[in-house]
Amino acid sequence: MTILATAPPPPGPNPGFESPGVADFQLPPIFGPVTKPVLELVLAAILVYWFFTYTTRRPQLVPSKPQFLGESFYGIVRNSIARDNIGPEFLKYVPFLTTLFAFILVNNLFGIIPFIQFPTFSHPGVPYALAGVVWLMYNIIGIRKHGFLGYLRVSTWPPDVPWWVRIVLTPIEFLSNILLRPVTLSLRLFGNMFAGHLLLLVFILGGQYMLVYSQSILLGILSPAAFGLAIVFTFFEAFVQVVQAYIFTILTASYIGAVLADDH
């Protein structure tokens, strides 16, 4: 630390390290109102569409490699997400869940793919929209299955408790199941993507500052540590991105399962 303290003040303007923040997520428009996340969303939709049409184009009994890949993906969603959480009527919802999982996964992985490197869901509006779709979907499924009052009963009426306990618990259930579910669903995805991107920005911009702008030999020598941690956290982010896409999908399946259940 003495080296740092006795180092002469650097020549020229050196405003110090400005830590990355929300401003780094406000990307300038590329043309018109179109920004990078908009292009990423379109690209993700095209990629997902292409992947599933390509892998299921000429289905054969003994699958080719692409077909095997597509079918495995579908199989994971069908068996470990839909069937475990929805119950006997799960098959109807598998295509939606598969598309949802693939779309979120691609968008999340954009956060670490070189030259794209921006997770679309780190803008809160994007997961809000997706959670809104899920919210509409499970409410409509529930109302169709039980009728409006029956649906409210299934989702806000805890079984086998005295009436005075219901006065306390039913408002909580209503708030949780009808109002808060889309919020927690979207905020979880947004928070993870936002924090992950910020973390990578801190290490990469910090390393860049140490190496290029700090004009301190010690910080320059130490800067590879920052870049090394950036690489470590990139792998960690890959893990988080897959997990978050999985959690979003499994929660969607579990909400659909909950409104389809006859009684909890």
Next chain:
Amino acid sequence: MEPGQSRGGGAQPPPPSEAWTALSYLLSGFLLFGGIGWGLDALLGTRVLTPVGLLFGGAASLYLIYIRYVKS
């Protein structure tokens, strides 16, 4: 157990998503009764009702989670 068996087959472990859905119950209790306590505090000029509401809401949420996931 076969991977991905359907629900309702007796003594099966609950699906892993239940841990995540319980979170929104917990939040709701704190928000609802903490909010009621806060509103009453503002209305009556007291300060004690917000923590009381928060504690009560938290306890109610935990009880609800018990009813929804453990008892049934």
